[in-house]
Amino acid sequence: MKRRGFIGKMAGGAAAGAAGISAAQQEPAVVGPLVKTPPVVMAPRHDGVEVVWAVSRLAKGRVEWKGEDGGSGTAAADAFGMVPQGEEILRVRIGGLKAGGRYQFRAITESADGKEREESAWRKFHTLDPKGEATEFVVWNDTHENAETITKLHAASPGGDFLIWNGDTCNDWHREDRLVPTLLHPAGQDFTDGRPLLLVWGNHDVRGKWAYKLPDMIATPAGRPFYAFRSGPVAVICLHTGEDKPDDHPSFGGRVAFGPLREEQGAWLREVTARPEFRDAPYRVAFCHIPLRWKKERVIAPGEYGNGNYDSYSRSSREVWHDALVAWKAQVIVSGHMHEAAWLPGTAEFPYGQLVGGGPRADSATWIEGKADATSLRFVMKGLDGKVIERIEFKPLAV
Numbered sequence: 001m002k003r004r005g006f007i008g009k010m011a012g013g014a015a016a017g018a019a020g021i022s023a024a025q026q027e028p029a030v031v032g033p034l035v036k037t038p039p040v041v042m043a044p045r046h047d048g049v050e051v052v053w054a055v056s057r058l059a060k061g062r063v064e065w066k067g068e069d070g071g072s073g074t075a076a077a078d079a080f081g082m083v084p085q086g087e088e089i090l091r092v093r094i095g096g097l098k099a100g101g102r103y104q105f106r107a108i109t110e111s112a113d114g115k116e117r118e119e120s121a122w123r124k125f126h127t128l129d130p131k132g133e134a135t136e137f138v139v140w141n142d143t144h145e146n147a148e149t150i151t152k153l154h155a156a157s158p159g160g161d162f163l164i165w166n167g168d169t170c171n172d173w174h175r176e177d178r179l180v181p182t183l184l185h186p187a188g189q190d191f192t193d194g195r196p197l198l199l200v201w202g203n204h205d206v207r208g209k210w211a212y213k214l215p216d217m218i219a220t221p222a223g224r225p226f227y228a229f230r231s232g233p234v235a236v237i238c239l240h241t242g243e244d245k246p247d248d249h250p251s252f253g254g255r256v257a258f259g260p261l262r263e264e265q266g267a268w269l270r271e272v273t274a275r276p277e278f279r280d281a282p283y284r285v286a287f288c289h290i291p292l293r294w295k296k297e298r299v300i301a302p303g304e305y306g307n308g309n310y311d312s313y314s315r316s317s318r319e320v321w322h323d324a325l326v327a328w329k330a331q332v333i334v335s336g337h338m339h340e341a342a343w344l345p346g347t348a349e350f351p352y353g354q355l356v357g358g359g360p361r362a363d364s365a366t367w368i369e370g371k372a373d374a375t376s377l378r379f380v381m382k383g384l385d386g387k388v389i390e391r392i393e394f395k396p397l398a399v
């Protein structure tokens with residue numbers, strides 16, 4: 001029977017060849033729904049957002065939007081003059097909106113052959129307001145594909161101006177087919193409904209042979225893994241601390257180059273913190289996955305990495321970024337990575353405090369709510385049981 005099936009396939013291929021069509025050119029079978037995930041709202045800016053979703057076959061996408069106080073439009077062009085299209089991911093960048101504006105959008109997907117069309121429901125979103133009087137946001141970290149934890153984080157977390165997913169979304173990208181469900185539909189949750197996503201890269205997010213594909217499906221404000229923005233009185237800088245071992249560690253298979261990226265971010269930090277909206281911000285916060293400080297700082301010799309030895313704090317990042325962060329008067333660095341909640345107040349040597357969220361398991365997971373207004377910037381870290389683990393407050397910096 002097996003042999004007959006094999007002969008049958010060959011015969012089909014031969015017949016197609018005879019007609020001048022190779023087997024590879026034949027139309028693939030249509031299997032499953034065209035749209036695989038909700039439209040994920042990412043990379044909020046003062047003038048727009050980017051919407052990303054997954055499809056099961058070659059398709060075109062566009063986003064219709066309407067303002068709650070009038071105005072409407074369609075975003076249907078990429079940066080190169082093409083209609084957004086892809087066979088796995090559709091990305092539509094919306095621009096030209098008002099700062100702090102309230103909007104709705106729906107994503108429209110059409111199969112390449114024009115035979116199928118899907119419209120999402122209308123969904124609310126808003127742009128960042130750099131001049132707003134107040135802001136609210138949410139921070140998750142180290143979810144590591146733990147569906148129970150993600151489901152509970154999603155249920156517990158309120159909406160906000162943005163959601164920082166502070167790294168280690170996955171374990172390792174061994175399997176290419178884990179990228180879409182992990183990043184765009186984690187635990188089956190519509191997790192950016194009411195809180196647009198800003199991903200901060202963790203060390204596990206860059207592991208495995210398929211990790212290089214992550215930027216295909218994650219939008220950031222300027223297309224890089226480091227970025228800065230104002231939301232009301234808070235200036236936010238997001239940084240990529242890279243791996244927790246040197247780039248040449250054998251476990252990375254020669255796939256990573258974070259040394260140059262740390263240097264580039266160091267130069268960029270000095271430039272961005274000199275811009276008036278960051279230089280003069282009442283509150284100054286940085287997010288990076290690996291902490292820049294830790295409770296017991298051990299220096300690991302280059303040959304000692306592996307066998308359980310990894311960076312608890314990103315010494316190599318701190319050496320490049322510390323002076324710029326201090327000069328900027330960064331008040332707090334918010335991180336994850338250690339799977340252990342911690343708060344290290346500022347010191348004379350390290351004027352920035354270090355807040356660290358918990359781990360992927362239900363008993364160690366945390367989420368952080370941030371709120372700022374003219375009076376103070378407040379962080380409240382809670383466990384999944386609702387218990388408050390840390391409560392930290394900063395007064396506005398004198399400008």
Ligand SMILES: [Fe+2]
Nearest residue numbers: 142168337338
């Ligand atoms: Fe982690």
Ligand SMILES: [Fe+2]
Nearest residue numbers: 168202203337
């Ligand atoms: Fe980590």
